[in-house]
Amino acid sequence: MTYFARKFGFFLATLWAVVTLNFLIPRLQPGDPAEIMVKRLAGKDAALDPAQVKAMRAMLGAPDGSLWNQYVSYLGELVHGNFGLSYTYYPYKVTDVIAQAFWWTVVLVVVTQVVSFVVGIVLGAYAAWRRNSRLDSIVTLGSTFLGTLQPFWIGLLLLYVFGYSLGWFPTSGGYEESTPGFNWPFIQEAVSHSFLPALALLIVTPIGWILGMRNTMIMNLGEDYIRLAKAKGLRDRDVALRYAARNALLPSVTGFALALGGVLGGAILVETVFDYPGLGRLMGEAVQNKDYPLLQTLMLLTTAGVLVANLAADLLYGVLDPRARRAQA
Amino acid sequence: MTLLDVRDLSVRYEPKASRPLDAVQEVSFGIGPGEFVGLIGESGSGKTTLGTALLRLLQRPGRISGGSITFDGTDITDLPEDDLRALRWRDISTVFQSSMNSLNPVVRVEGQFRDAIEQHSSLRGEAVTRRIRELFEMVIIDPKFMTAFPHELSGGMRQRVNLALALALEPKFILLDEPTTGLDVVVQHSILENVRRLQAEQGFAVLFISHDIGTVLDLSDRILVMYAGRIVEDQSAGALLREPLHPYTKGLLGSYGDPRQETVKITYVPGRPPDLSLPMVGCSFAARCPERIDLCLEQDPPLVPLQGGRAACHVAVLQREEGGAGPHGEPKRGFEGPQFVKTADESRSALTNDVVLSVEGVGKVFERRRGFTVTRTEAVSDVSFDLRRGEVTALVGQSGSGKSTLARMITGVESPTSGRIVFHGPDGDQQVSGFRGRALRDYRSDVQMVFQDPYSSINPAKRLGYVLSRPLANYQGLKGAALRERVMELLERVALTPADRFVNRYGYELSGGQRQRVIIAKALAVEPRIIVADEPISSLDVSIRAEVLELLNDLVKENDVGILYITHDLLSARMLSDEVIVLNNGRVVEQGPTLDVIRAPKDDYTRTLLDAIPNPF
Numbered sequence A: 001m002t003y004f005a006r007k008f009g010f011f012l013a014t015l016w017a018v019v020t021l022n023f024l025i026p027r028l029q030p031g032d033p034a035e036i037m038v039k040r041l042a043g044k045d046a047a048l049d050p051a052q053v054k055a056m057r058a059m060l061g062a063p064d065g066s067l068w069n070q071y072v073s074y075l076g077e078l079v080h081g082n083f084g085l086s087y088t089y090y091p092y093k094v095t096d097v098i099a100q101a102f103w104w105t106v107v108l109v110v111v112t113q114v115v116s117f118v119v120g121i122v123l124g125a126y127a128a129w130r131r132n133s134r135l136d137s138i139v140t141l142g143s144t145f146l147g148t149l150q151p152f153w154i155g156l157l158l159l160y161v162f163g164y165s166l167g168w169f170p171t172s173g174g175y176e177e178s179t180p181g182f183n184w185p186f187i188q189e190a191v192s193h194s195f196l197p198a199l200a201l202l203i204v205t206p207i208g209w210i211l212g213m214r215n216t217m218i219m220n221l222g223e224d225y226i227r228l229a230k231a232k233g234l235r236d237r238d239v240a241l242r243y244a245a246r247n248a249l250l251p252s253v254t255g256f257a258l259a260l261g262g263v264l265g266g267a268i269l270v271e272t273v274f275d276y277p278g279l280g281r282l283m284g285e286a287v288q289n290k291d292y293p294l295l296q297t298l299m300l301l302t303t304a305g306v307l308v309a310n311l312a313a314d315l316l317y318g319v320l321d322p323r324a325r326r327a328q329a
Numbered sequence B: 001m002t003l004l005d006v007r008d009l010s011v012r013y014e015p016k017a018s019r020p021l022d023a024v025q026e027v028s029f030g031i032g033p034g035e036f037v038g039l040i041g042e043s044g045s046g047k048t049t050l051g052t053a054l055l056r057l058l059q060r061p062g063r064i065s066g067g068s069i070t071f072d073g074t075d076i077t078d079l080p081e082d083d084l085r086a087l088r089w090r091d092i093s094t095v096f097q098s099s100m101n102s103l104n105p106v107v108r109v110e111g112q113f114r115d116a117i118e119q120h121s122s123l124r125g126e127a128v129t130r131r132i133r134e135l136f137e138m139v140i141i142d143p144k145f146m147t148a149f150p151h152e153l154s155g156g157m158r159q160r161v162n163l164a165l166a167l168a169l170e171p172k173f174i175l176l177d178e179p180t181t182g183l184d185v186v187v188q189h190s191i192l193e194n195v196r197r198l199q200a201e202q203g204f205a206v207l208f209i210s211h212d213i214g215t216v217l218d219l220s221d222r223i224l225v226m227y228a229g230r231i232v233e234d235q236s237a238g239a240l241l242r243e244p245l246h247p248y249t250k251g252l253l254g255s256y257g258d259p260r261q262e263t264v265k266i267t268y269v270p271g272r273p274p275d276l277s278l279p280m281v282g283c284s285f286a287a288r289c290p291e292r293i294d295l296c297l298e299q300d301p302p303l304v305p306l307q308g309g310r311a312a313c314h315v316a317v318l319q320r321e322e323g324g325a326g327p328h329g330e331p332k333r334g335f336e337g338p339q340f341v342k343t344a345d346e347s348r349s350a351l352t353n354d355v356v357l358s359v360e361g362v363g364k365v366f367e368r369r370r371g372f373t374v375t376r377t378e379a380v381s382d383v384s385f386d387l388r389r390g391e392v393t394a395l396v397g398q399s400g401s402g403k404s405t406l407a408r409m410i411t412g413v414e415s416p417t418s419g420r421i422v423f424h425g426p427d428g429d430q431q432v433s434g435f436r437g438r439a440l441r442d443y444r445s446d447v448q449m450v451f452q453d454p455y456s457s458i459n460p461a462k463r464l465g466y467v468l469s470r471p472l473a474n475y476q477g478l479k480g481a482a483l484r485e486r487v488m489e490l491l492e493r494v495a496l497t498p499a500d501r502f503v504n505r506y507g508y509e510l511s512g513g514q515r516q517r518v519i520i521a522k523a524l525a526v527e528p529r530i531i532v533a534d535e536p537i538s539s540l541d542v543s544i545r546a547e548v549l550e551l552l553n554d555l556v557k558e559n560d561v562g563i564l565y566i567t568h569d570l571l572s573a574r575m576l577s578d579e580v581i582v583l584n585n586g587r588v589v590e591q592g593p594t595l596d597v598i599r600a601p602k603d604d605y606t607r608t609l610l611d612a613i614p615n616p617f
Helices: A002-028 A033-042 A050-060 A067-079 A094-129 A134-147 A151-165 A184-204 A206-221 A224-231 A236-265 A268-273 A279-288 A292-320 A322-328 B047-054 B081-087 B109-120 B126-138 B143-147 B155-167 B185-202 B213-219 B237-242 B247-254 B294-298 B314-322 B344-350 B403-410 B437-446 B464-476 B480-493 B512-524 B542-559 B570-576 B594-599 B604-612
Strands: B004-013 B021-031 B036-040 B062-071 B092-095 B173-177 B205-210 B222-227 B230-236 B263-267 B304-306 B309-311 B339-343 B355-370 B373-388 B392-396 B418-425 B428-431 B447-450 B530-534 B562-567 B579-584 B587-593
Touching (some): A094 A134, A134 A206, A151 A268, A184 A206, B021 B062, B109 B155, B126 B155, B213 B237, B230 B247, B263 B570, B339 B542, B339 B570, B355 B403, B373 B403, B373 B562, B403 B562, B418 B437, B464 B480, B480 B512, B530 B542, B570 B579, B587 B594
Parallel strands (some): B036 B222, B092 B173, B173 B205, B392 B579, B447 B530
Antiparallel strands (some): B230 B309
8 A cells, every 4th residue: 555655645746846836937937927918018119107017917916925925825826726817818717718628628638538548459459469460460550651640630631521521520619509518409519529620639649559559569478478378278368368468558558647647738739720619729829829827727737637647647557567566665 | 108299390480581490300209198308408409499389389480390299199280279278288288487477467376377277177266266275285385375466476486386387287298498497506406306296296297398407317207308409319317327328418417527526527518509590411419529420420310219218329329339349439428528627726725825805794784764664684794705816716695695795795886884895906905895986996997797697798789899898998098909909819818719700790699608708808808806706607508607617717727816706506616616605694604615615514504505406426
């Protein structure tokens, strides 16, 4: 159990470090956000009006007091879930803006990641087990070819073919006329809008899993315990699953947990191509509009996501690989 | 009636990138029910390939290219996998060479017994558990380890578990492929004792593959000697020891000496086995054979019945036909090849040389901190000895006896927690643990290590010339022509001659013995005063061990270096060392001139070590 306790301890320490860095970095940057805002509104060459700057500060809730006091109040706001207001969607709260986009991305990316992982692992394991067979050649060569393509480029092709030429799917947005919520018309619309972005991701993401799984499994097939399992006269399926795939799965599981952590960053390019209302598109907007509160919160969310995923990967690894528990405990 | 009948079996490897190679060539032999047969040969002789073929586990690019294997009346040469499955483990089981990897690391030991048992028998649930417990007791392991994961067991225990696993379904035949290689002599001894006892009780037949003729002679009823893909001799163990027929067998036997003699002589087989992918005329052993006659170079000797056994040697056949009185003379028992001789007189004089390193009451305690608890482990305690110029001191002990910790302290990697190590160098007496920075760097060029595994201590991407030039450039600042000249000198020094043939080769192109020479040359490059050799021969074939021992011995005599020879094997300690220190649990249990210790051991532990040495004589 110490293994799991230690991993959790590390997680908390890292999370604190991330939160603190997220506080410090903007304060280390030169320039006053309020002045920048006023300049942007008034035009580049206009003289700064101190009154305007002051008003802007009041509006943004710019911090005062010592660095320590700021830090304490920052932590307090975090605990209360108060992340400030978005510049782009003023006067909406950052949390509301994010909450709207959150589920769009989570559903799209989580579903595609899970499907990709399962497809990738199964295909990779099968290709390795039947190495040099026709299926293996098709899978390996096909993956290598498709792996060089970018999902957003595939997205553009899909948009052109299925969106504009054939008109089978809508070309942008997340829904049309229905009311978001748990009702049939909305679900139908959401699914049809998500189909093309999901397909664009599904064509490329399994490839890493396929090749990774195939390589580790082929390496594992050379191990003595596989030879011994065959000598034991076990059925092929048992040797392939319980001995070969079970061991080859270990590195992929960690990779998968990390990939899920990246989900909160969204799929920026694909979401932008399909104008899909998720976190990725939001992040693109935040960067373009220098929307610091929004950007900062998205960053915090992304890093926290990666950290949680890391923790999950570590814990999972401890369960899957008994050696890890002792080596690090 | 034979249980396993192998006829004209050939195995061919057809790799895409290189020439095809016949690793096993027309091998025929039989094993009766309950018979214990040994199969010996050096690495690359095809013995493991033969074993894999018998188990029908060959993988591409290898395949059975001819002949037949009949097991218990069934021809299994081409039997489909589905039919074979019924035979596997229930009738034919195995223990592999590397015990470390033959258990699935993520499944508890119990599960790996259970799947085999449930696959082949009607036992289920609690009955299986009972059977596993019984098997554990058979190999003398506490059944509580059933629920352990493989990594939680020691090497010896893992191999016992593998043995228990092989016995799970009371098979008729077990293939043991180097089951104890890499384990401590004491552990090795007790496992083989266990095998012998179980075999006597249960009466399964065994094919025991090993490169160590000592253990094979100890255990087997009959012995097959394999060389270059063929069986060259087949005799009962007793007859083989009394009257070996093939010169290669004589060579293998010659690599054993009696450690209790005043003068120990061991021979070694010079050269390397032939490249099996090239066409060959005549006897495959001819190039290395001291008894060779012209016929050997022209005609391949067939394996023919001789003296109640079988042998593939023209000379042996001719000598027996002539009754020992003809032009080919009497049959010889020994191998008239190069020899390595160590006399007790040499040792006596070596022990009067100047002391180069003194170890004075040295101890080492490791502290491991976990939370608030500190575990203290005493790895070494109160060890004292002197290492002299031109002398070899052997540190002998099992794994965990503290010998490697001691070596690390002597090389300055660790500092002792008590006592001191004094180096009597050119700058007067200096304490090793006090070395920092430049002084430590200088000291490191005075003390060099030779490691156990010559296969992984040479950079595979670099030519030998480069490998040897690094220490010279680093420590002596040599460049250009001077550097090249010194590299050539080193290669000559370790008898890798002609040097210009070796300088542009890669480590992996050499044999194990040659590689170990390169490692030794590397250590010599900086002209050290002390060489710490950690098991330098234990991973080498017996037939070439003597070659490396001789090289080390010459170095000691000619260059006046002192060697600290670390080993678990008292026999090789006797061959090389003048003084021996026996370590057990970090303490010196016995210390003195090697011959005295071996002839009259005073401590029980030393006796255990001595008893564990396979002794065919």
